[in-house]
Amino acid sequence: MSEITLNINGKQCKGKQGDSVLDVCVANSIDLPTLCHYKGLTDVGACRMCLVEIEKERNFVPACTHPASDGQVVKTSSEKLEKYRRLILELMFTERNHLCAYCVDSGDCELQSLAYKYQMDNARYQYAWPTQVTDSSNPFIVMDHNRCILCGRCIRTCDEITGAHALDFGKRGWKTNVCADINQPLGESSCISCGGCFQACPTGAIFSKASAYRGKPVECTTVESTCAICGVGCDIKALVKNNRLVRIDSPDMTKPRGLLCEMGRFEPLYDSAERVTTPLNRNSKGQLASCSYEEAFEIIAKKFGASDSVAGLASGKASSEALKALADLMDKLGSKLVDTLDGDDCRTVSQGIARFDSKAGLDMEAKLEDILTADCIVVIGAHPTKSHPVIGSYIMRAASKNKAQLIVLDPLRNPFTFRASVWLKPPEGKKELTVKALGKAILDHGLPKAAGDKSKFSADFKEVDVKKAGKDLGIDVHDITRAGQLLAESKNSIIIYGSGILEYKDADLVATILNLAALTSEKPSVISLKRYGNSRGAWQLGLGNPRGPVASDLAKGKAKGLYLLLADDLTESQALTDSIKGVEFTVVQASYLSPATAKADIVLPSLLWTESKGSYTTLDGINKKTSPLVKAPADIKTDADTLKEVARHLKK
Amino acid sequence: MAKVKVATVWLEACSGCHMSFLDIDEFIIDVSKLVEFRRSPITDIKTFTPVDVGIVEGSVGNEEEKEIIEELRHNCKILMAWGDCACFGGVCAMRNTFNKEDVLRRAYIETPSTYNGKIPVSPGVPALLDKVYPANQIVKVDCYVPGCPPEPEAIKYGLTELLAGRIPVVPSNIMRFD
Ligand code: SF4
Ligand code: SF4
Ligand code: SF4
Ligand code: SF4
Numbered sequence: 001m002s003e004i005t006l007n008i009n010g011k012q013c014k015g016k017q018g019d020s021v022l023d024v025c026v027a028n029s030i031d032l033p034t035l036c037h038y039k040g041l042t043d044v045g046a047c048r049m050c051l052v053e054i055e056k057e058r059n060f061v062p063a064c065t066h067p068a069s070d071g072q073v074v075k076t077s078s079e080k081l082e083k084y085r086r087l088i089l090e091l092m093f094t095e096r097n098h099l100c101a102y103c104v105d106s107g108d109c110e111l112q113s114l115a116y117k118y119q120m121d122n123a124r125y126q127y128a129w130p131t132q133v134t135d136s137s138n139p140f141i142v143m144d145h146n147r148c149i150l151c152g153r154c155i156r157t158c159d160e161i162t163g164a165h166a167l168d169f170g171k172r173g174w175k176t177n178v179c180a181d182i183n184q185p186l187g188e189s190s191c192i193s194c195g196g197c198f199q200a201c202p203t204g205a206i207f208s209k210a211s212a213y214r215g216k217p218v219e220c221t222t223v224e225s226t227c228a229i230c231g232v233g234c235d236i237k238a239l240v241k242n243n244r245l246v247r248i249d250s251p252d253m254t255k256p257r258g259l260l261c262e263m264g265r266f267e268p269l270y271d272s273a274e275r276v277t278t279p280l281n282r283n284s285k286g287q288l289a290s291c292s293y294e295e296a297f298e299i300i301a302k303k304f305g306a307s308d309s310v311a312g313l314a315s316g317k318a319s320s321e322a323l324k325a326l327a328d329l330m331d332k333l334g335s336k337l338v339d340t341l342d343g344d345d346c347r348t349v350s351q352g353i354a355r356f357d358s359k360a361g362l363d364m365e366a367k368l369e370d371i372l373t374a375d376c377i378v379v380i381g382a383h384p385t386k387s388h389p390v391i392g393s394y395i396m397r398a399a400s401k402n403k404a405q406l407i408v409l410d411p412l413r414n415p416f417t418f419r420a421s422v423w424l425k426p427p428e429g430k431k432e433l434t435v436k437a438l439g440k441a442i443l444d445h446g447l448p449k450a451a452g453d454k455s456k457f458s459a460d461f462k463e464v465d466v467k468k469a470g471k472d473l474g475i476d477v478h479d480i481t482r483a484g485q486l487l488a489e490s491k492n493s494i495i496i497y498g499s500g501i502l503e504y505k506d507a508d509l510v511a512t513i514l515n516l517a518a519l520t521s522e523k524p525s526v527i528s529l530k531r532y533g534n535s536r537g538a539w540q541l542g543l544g545n546p547r548g549p550v551a552s553d554l555a556k557g558k559a560k561g562l563y564l565l566l567a568d569d570l571t572e573s574q575a576l577t578d579s580i581k582g583v584e585f586t587v588v589q590a591s592y593l594s595p596a597t598a599k600a601d602i603v604l605p606s607l608l609w610t611e612s613k614g615s616y617t618t619l620d621g622i623n624k625k626t627s628p629l630v631k632a633p634a635d636i637k638t639d640a641d642t643l644k645e646v647a648r649h650l651k652k
Numbered sequence: 653m654a655k656v657k658v659a660t661v662w663l664e665a666c667s668g669c670h671m672s673f674l675d676i677d678e679f680i681i682d683v684s685k686l687v688e689f690r691r692s693p694i695t696d697i698k699t700f701t702p703v704d705v706g707i708v709e710g711s712v713g714n715e716e717e718k719e720i721i722e723e724l725r726h727n728c729k730i731l732m733a734w735g736d737c738a739c740f741g742g743v744c745a746m747r748n749t750f751n752k753e754d755v756l757r758r759a760y761i762e763t764p765s766t767y768n769g770k771i772p773v774s775p776g777v778p779a780l781l782d783k784v785y786p787a788n789q790i791v792k793v794d795c796y797v798p799g800c801p802p803e804p805e806a807i808k809y810g811l812t813e814l815l816a817g818r819i820p821v822v823p824s825n826i827m828r829f830d
Contacts, residue, residue, distance in 0.1 A: 093740070097749060100829035101736055101800030107830065116824045121796035122739050122788055129748035129783065146749075 004070040009077070021063035021074055022050055032076050033085060033114055036151035037064045038200050040254025041160055047151050048088050049114070052076050060084070082118070089115050090123040097129060097146040105204030107216040111149060112203075132177075137187030140209055140266050141198060145177055148205035154178060154197035161253050163396030166191040178205075190415070192389060193262040199249050208247060210269040215241035224251055225627040227264035228317070228533040228609035231619030232368060232390045234260050238610075238629040245269050245610070245630060256369045257618075261389030268610045268629075273570055273592040277634035280603035288603060293637065293645065296602050301649035303585045303601075304333060304561050311337035311550050311559035311583075313576075314543060315569035316532025318606075319614025319626070322639030323538050326565050329647045337559055341572065342531040343544030345502040349528045350539070352510020361514055366494055366525035367620045372398050374525070376490035379416055380409040380513060381431060381500020382529050388619070391496070391529070392416075405486045409434055410500060422483040430473055431501065432509045434480075436461050437469035439516050441484020447519070448488075457518040460511075487520045494521075498529030530619045532569070533609070537617035554579040563646075564600070566590035567639055568608045589642060605636045612638050655688040656815060657703040660734075661724055662693045663717040664744045664784060665710030668801035669735035670694065675804040686815055700727045705814055708793075711737040711744045712785045716778035725791040730819070732810060736800040736829060738787045743800070745784045752780055795820050799828045 002017045006024055015024035020043060025032045035047035045065035052063045055073040060081065063074075075081070092098075092111060100106045132145035152169070155178060159165040166189050170179035180189035198206040220239040227234045227248075235258055237251040248265050252258045279296035280288040304310050312330040314323055323340075330338045340346065353361030371377065371394040385392030392415065398404040399419050408420040409431070417423045426434035439461030447454055466484075470477035487493055495517045501509055510528075517524040530536055538544055553559055562583045566572060568591040577595045580586050588600035597603045609616075611632045616624050637645070662670060670693055674680065691697045706728030712718050725731055736742035747755045761769040787793050797810040797820070805826050813820035 097746075098740075099736075099743060099746065102743065103830075112829060115829070116827045119821050119824055119827060121798050121822055121827065122733070122786070122793065124788070126789070127741065127745070127748070127786075129745065131749045 004068060006068055006070070006072045006074055008074045015068050019068045021052060021054070021061075021066045021068045021072070024068045025063060025076060030076060032063055033117070034064065035110060035114070035149060035202050036153060038153045038157070039252075041153065041156040041200075044152055044156070047092075047149065049085055051081060051084060053078060053081060085114075086118040086120060089118055089120050090125055092149050093120070094123045094125045094127045095130075096132065096148060103147060103204040104207045104212040105147070107218060109204060110202035135180075135186050136209070137185035138191060138193060139187065140193050140262065141186060141191075141195065141206060142209055142212070143178070143180075143186055143206050144204060146205075147203045148178055149203055150176055150178070151202060152178075153200040153202060154206055157196040157200040157253065158191075160397070160401070161259060161393075162192065162194045162196045163393040163400060164190060164192050164194070165396075165400065167197065192385060192392070192415075193266070194260060194389065194393070195262070195265040196250075196253060196259065199253065208266070208269075210266065211239075211247040214244065214246040215239070220246050223627055223629045225610075225629060226616065226624040227260065228319075228614070228616045228626050229263045229267060230261075230388045230533055231530050231535055232261075232388050233257060233533070233616060233618035233622060233624040234264050234390055236260065236264060240629055243630050257390075259390050259393055261393075263389065268608075271608070275633060276590055276593055276597060276603055276605040277636070278605060280597075280600075282601045288597075288600075293604075293642075296604060297645055297649040300587055300602055300646055301651065304563075305651050307561040307585065309337070309559045310335050310561035310563060311339075311554060312563045312565070313339055313341065313550055313554075314538065314565040315341050315567055315572070316530070316535035316538050317569040317609070318534060318538075318565050318567040318639055319609070319612070319616060320534060320537040320541065321614055322565060322567060322643060323534070323541050323543055325640040325643035325647070326563065327541060327543060329563065329643050332647050332650055337550050337553060338543055339550035340532075340535070340538045340544040341569070341576065342535055343549055344505050345499070345531055346535065346539045346544040347549070348502050348505050348507055348510055349530075351507035352514065355507055355511040356514040356518075360518070360524075364514060364517055364524045364526045365620060366527050367622075368394060368527065368618075370492075370525050371395055371494055371496070371527070373402070374398055374404050374490075374492055374494040375402065376405040376407065376486055376493035376520075378407045378409065378487070378493065378495045378516075380435070380495060380497040381502075382410075382496050382498030383414050383500075384496065384498065384529060385415045387498060387531070388529055391527070395496070405490065407438075407483045407486060409438070421486060422479050424475055424479055424483060426473055426475070431504075432506070432512055433464075433469055434473055434475070435509070435512050435516055436464045437466050437473070437475075437480050438483055438487070439512075439519060440464040440466050440469070441480045442488045442516075442519055443484075444481070445485045445488040451522065454519050457515050460515045461519070487516075490520065492521055492523065492525070493517070494525040494527065496527045496529065499531070502528075527620065534616040536619050536621060537615070540617060540621075554583060557582045560584045562586045564588045564590075564596060565606075565639065565643070566594070566596060567606045568592070570594060572596050587646075589639060604642050605634070606639050606642075607632050607636050611636075614638075656686060656705060657690055657701075658687050658692070658705045658707065659690045659700065659703045659724060659728060660692040660694065660707040660709065661720050663708060663710030663720060663738070664713040665735060665737040665742070666801075667693070667709070669709035669738075669799075669807075672799070672801040672804050673734070673807050676808045677804070679808050683811060687811075700724065703728050704730065706731045707734055708732070708738045708787050709734045711741050712781065712787065712790050713744055713747075713783075714778040714780050718781065718790060721787060721791055730794045730814065731787070731791065732814065732820075733787045733793050733796045734807065734810075735802055736798055738793075739796045739798040740829075741784055741786045745786070748783045752782055756780065797822055800830055803828055
């Protein structure tokens with residue numbers, strides 16, 4: 001991009017063609033007050049704080065929306081400009097009800113700090129004192145219209161970053177207000193509670209319930225870490241005061257993995273489940289009672305030492321260090337029975353890849369950011385808005401910003417179905433036929449010459465008769481043909497599949513999906529939604545594959561002992577607790593008391609991901625690390641250390 | 653040098669601003685050397701006489717407060733507002749988003765602890781204005797020290813500047829609205 005030079009306040013300032021005047025000011029460290037501008041969002045020139053004087057312009061212009069051009073002579077400050085800025089602030093203060101002393105945002109408010117800067121010790125205008133509502137219908141977020149300056153940052157964040165577009169301006173003129181959907185309470189709207197809006201809001205107009213009055217940023221320490229809840233691995237910046245989490249922000253919402261979701265932003269703040277704080281041992285009365293680590297280790301060593309078949313089962317929420325230590329422990333015990341709770345998913349993906357083409361199949365596993373640049377997205381049996389919300393956001397952003405075509409293959413309605421170009425509803429058990437019919441529709445439409453020879457990938461689809469398949473499936477043939485056409489014409493499509501496919505444990509189905517991807521794209525891209533934050537880490541450590549499955553062995557009573565590493569996983573299934581029943585001696589290592597710990601003979605405490613240092617591999621293979629945000633409520637060893645201690649106590 | 657004559661009033665507010673004034677530590681000794689307090693909650697003098705500086709804490713929400721601030725303005729050369737209530741309306745202005753009748757009914761009849769309540773109509777109880785106003789919406793104000801309550805530091809700054817013959821504008825680094 002060609003370079004331009006502007007004269008700003010008498011200083012030669014370099015910028016790029018396409019920059020706004022504000023961009024050039026920022027790049028050259030020239031201070032300019034802004035309120036509606038937010039890094040990474042489209043500028044709209046709503047607040048008029050960044051007004052500047054430009055030679056030969058008739059009026060003052062907002063620097064954020066005014067294109068910079070070579071040779072421009074700009075003045076960012078003059079008596080008149082400063083007078084106007086103060087005037088704008090006074091108008092903002094009198095337009096709504098600003099009572100700083102009672103506002104959650106006082107001390108962290110951009111409007112307030114500008115008022116200080118401009119020494120706004122009074123307002124000369126008639127106060128409007130409008131009657132505004134406070135909407136607290138969302139479980140996590142309050143929208144207090146009394147404090148809103150109508151800058152639109154929340155609206156643009158929700159649209160451009162979160163991709164939800166739940167917010168917009170409603171009504172006109174004097175009555176203008178931020179509203180959710182068609183003026184519904186936020187809690188009943190399409191808001192997905194990602195919290196992006198309140199992070200972007202410059203005032204106290206949108207705030208997090210759990211963070212309100214917990215502490216001002218100046219009183220907090222800041223810790224950067226990674227969210228380990230799901231396999232996206234978003235970056236987080238936590239504000240902590242007196243060892244209490246005040247708020248979880250994104251360090252930079254415009255960066256890849258900079259977005260957060262409801263789980264990452266709020267789950268750690270609402271944590272109220274009862275913790276395991278010390279090792280527990282089942283006493284002679286059959287009750288779990290507190291004991292020392294040493295006692296627990298000795299008992300485990302004795303029991304496991306005497307047993308010839310101990311199985312290890314881990315949640316994919318555990319850190320890689322812990323998973324590795326569990327694998328080592330099992331090795332030391334000479335046991336081949338190691339698995340993860342989502343081992344079946346992992347094996348299905350692996351075997352599907354192997355059936356397709358081991359090397360090429362792995363290469364097809366795309367990076368999440370590839371979704372943002374895709375021109376056609378196929379979502380098969382996945383509800384990322386629920387399971388991996390940021391992936392849901394990426395999809396919605398691609399669809400709205402890039403006009404990416406969205407094809408949804410799912411029997412149930414989900415947030416994407418109403419945005420989808422085509423929604424195919426396969427009846428139960430007919431997903432494979434639907435995928436195959438889609439493949440055939442692509443072949444029928446014909447692939448562009450540039451796609452090269454795809455005959456290798458068409459074998460799976462050739463025999464299908466789309467019309468007949470449509471009839472069998474109860475799907476309109478035109479929908480299948482249309483989806484086929486969209487895929488055939490796309491340049492970089494991406495296929496995302498998840499639990500709705502993996503639940504069938506059908507590797508052939510996965511292989512067919514990979515075939516479909518290979519058929520449609522030069523650089524075939526597939527994302528499999530793995531269930532836990534570190535599922536991929538466990539996969540790479542070989543826990544669930546080639547080892548496992550263990551659950552069925554447990555059920556058959558093959559294992560006499562079980563080491564269950566749950567870490568901070570609270571979602572363990574009934575099937576899991578059932579499988580423990582037949583085991584003679586069970587150790588559960590977990591952060592929380594749960595049905596599983598209730599059945600255990602020994603319980604060992606786990607730290608939460610917010611309390612410990614650990615490595616996690618995102619579902620697309622990026623290694624990320626967590627840092628402790630807060631101290632644990634008791635002296636608890638890391639999962640890896642606990643497991644190593646158990647291994648050390650074994651006599652062999 | 654003759655002492656500077658000062659009157660202070662406490663209108664619709666919590667008296668926090670006057671407390672903050674008393675919180676200026678040993679500076680209060682310097683002030684007392686240079687200043688003579690006339691009508692003020694501190695002296696308990698109830699009548700107005702002409703002064704150099706008038707200081708108002710609190711917003712204006714009823715007929716009596718309106719009368720007092722008008723009389724103060726009439727009797728002082730420079731009028732300084734203390735605190736968010738006087739500067740912006742403050743917490744008292746919260747009632748402005750409701751209408752007056754609703755506010756009265758809520759306070760005197762509907763509160764859970766009220767039995768057989770009545771809205772007072774005695775001429776001895778000043779009538780509420782339609783809204784609660786910051787001082788500058790009723791009379792001309794010359795300078796402001798915002799804060800809820802103002803930082804003693806800011807109060808001190810305001811007084812020092814006035815005593816030096818300047819109209820104070822609280823600098824950004826000590827200005828607070830909370
Ligand atoms: S939003 Fe900002 S300016 Fe408005 S009351 Fe709250 S802290 Fe004060
Ligand atoms: S929480 Fe997220 S989805 Fe909800 S309104 Fe705010 S930005 Fe939009
Ligand atoms: S709620 Fe906040 S971000 Fe949204 S328009 Fe109002 S002040 Fe701006
Ligand atoms: S998408 Fe996943 S990693 Fe990101 S904030 Fe949500 S739960 Fe955490």
